[in-house]
Amino acid sequence: MKIIEAENLKKKFNGFTAVDKISFHINKGEIFGFLGPNGAGKTTTINMLTGMAKITEGKVKLMGKDYTRNPKKAQAMMGIVPDESNLYEELTGLENLTFCWALYGMEKEAREKRAAHLLQQFGLEKAANKPFKTYSKGMKRKLTIAAGIIHQPQILFLDEPTTGIDVAFARQIRKLIVELHQKGTTIFLT
Numbered sequence: 097m098k099i100i101e102a103e104n105l106k107k108k109f110n111g112f113t114a115v116d117k118i119s120f121h122i123n124k125g126e127i128f129g130f131l132g133p134n135g136a137g138k139t140t141t142i143n144m145l146t147g148m149a150k151i152t153e154g155k156v157k158l159m160g161k162d163y164t165r166n167p168k169k170a171q172a173m174m175g176i177v178p179d180e181s182n183l184y185e186e187l188t189g190l191e192n193l194t195f196c197w198a199l200y201g202m203e204k205e206a207r208e209k210r211a212a213h214l215l216q217q218f219g220l221e222k223a224a225n226k227p228f229k230t231y232s233k234g235m236k237r238k239l240t241i242a243a244g245i246i247h248q249p250q251i252l253f254l255d256e257p258t259t260g261i262d263v264a265f266a267r268q269i270r271k272l273i274v275e276l277h278q279k280g281t282t283i284f285l286t
Contacts, residue, residue, distance in 0.1 A: 181240045
């Protein structure tokens with residue numbers, strides 16, 4: 097079953113074409129590698145697929161439904177790990193994770209339990225109550241990834257997930273990707 101279908105996606109910024117009529121599909125449960133040099137339009141494509149950027153031309157279907165004009169309706173099924181952190185500097189690690197899950201309507205007790213589990217899984221439990229702005233670059237990357245998977249999405253978009261992290265954590269991320277894949281999560285990876 098096709099979980100993502102991109103048909104002739106195009107994105108223009110003030111006359112500059114960043115993505116020019118790209119088409120592809122991804123099957124449910126697949127790990128999809130999206131490769132290209134810096135500036136090739138990988139992040140822009142992710143942003144169009146996830147509703148973070150308006151599509152200039154083309155269509156996006158998720159699980160057979162056209163979400164081109166209303167991508168917000170599909171965001172609950174997606175986890176997004178951008179190339180730069182999108183978390184709040186003034187919140188603690190725990191607060192960032194529980195806030196992210198609250199956006200999906202989860203109850204407080206379940207949010208706190210899942211957040212504590214992810215903090216432990218990513219080796220961040222000692223920093224759970226420290227402000228995000230005090231985290232190292234690698235710690236920030238780990239928490240950003242944890243926030244992207246907190247609601248156990250069907251589709252996970254990872255934009256260069258191992259950039260700026262140490263070798264040991266890069267291995268942990270690859271292991272996590274395999275585990276998520278084995279559980280049926282579709283992975284879109286740049």
